[in-house]
Amino acid sequence: MDRLRTLRTFISVAEHASFAEAGRRLNLSPTTVSRTIAALEASLGVQLLRRTTRSVRLTNEGALFLERCRAGIAEIDQAFDIVRGQRSAPNGVLTVTAPVMFGRLHIQPVIVELLRQHPQLQIRLLLLDRVVSLVEEGVDVAVRIADLPDSSLHMLRVGEVRRVFAASPAYLAAHGRPASLSDLRQHGLIWIEDEAGPHRGWGLDEVHRSGRPARFTVNNMEAAVSAAVSGLGVIRTMSYQVAEELAAGRLELVLTDDAAPALPISLLFHGGRRSHPNVRAFIEAVKLHLQEPLAGN
DSSP states (O other): HHHHHHHHHHHHHHTOOOOOHHHHHHTTOOHHHHHHHHHHHHHHHHEEEEOOOSSEOOHHHHHHHHHHHHHHHHHHHHHHHHHHTTTOOEEEEEEEEEEEHHHHHIHHHHHHHHHHHHHEEEEEEEEOOOOTTTTTTOOSEEEEEEOOOOSSEEEEEEEEEEEEEEEEHHHHHOOOOOOOGGGGGGSEEEEHHHHHHHHTTTTHHHHHHTTTTOOEEEEEEEEHHHHHHHTSOOOEEEEEGGHHHHHHHSSEETTTSSOOOOOEEEEEOGGTTTTTTHHHHHHHHHHHTHHHHHHHT
């Protein structure tokens, strides 16, 4: 049990990036926590954590060790549950990250329902339009919309979306409906800036080569959609990002014959965590919520 206690102490320090906070969570003094980690590093012969007066961060070896520790602890906890003849109900804290707009539209409703069903569960939702390190930021499940490279994380595909072009009925009445991707060179475009490179990929290569500037450029998707609804131009988005406007008739799809490749919606998590009651409940709830195809597919 001493080794398990040591590993749980290391996990707590890594997740909270603080010896003091880990001590509070585990009811241990900071000195005890520090000595425990020092002894663990000495036994392994590697440095797991970089300490400064302001921060505690994982080394590369520490990140790998944390991933394995979490998986192992999850397996051990599951073994205890099985021997006791029970499967624990979701409880404690579950940390989830998702893209901002998709998270607000499709993940937050799932979370609200989970919290209603499980009074002992607490959920921390990080809505971020950037790639989050599960290890460094203490995330249990990440929602990703992209073709993902191979990694040590487990991935479960739960749906798909497509990139689509749309414009308001008023804009189309005034400027006509583009019949091909090359026609976009004659239209006002609304471009969304992001760290991944907003103008690369399907549908905009012809426009880029023409050198035609965007009519409106913005770094926020909801602002871009609002501009399209106002009749400012043609917008390229993910299908779910304009679902409400399409349903209400405020926007119309264009260039529907030039279908973009589907992008998978995936849940990423550490392999040993899938059987954890919190992660298991979240996965099943998301799969149920996304059974119906998202708009534009």
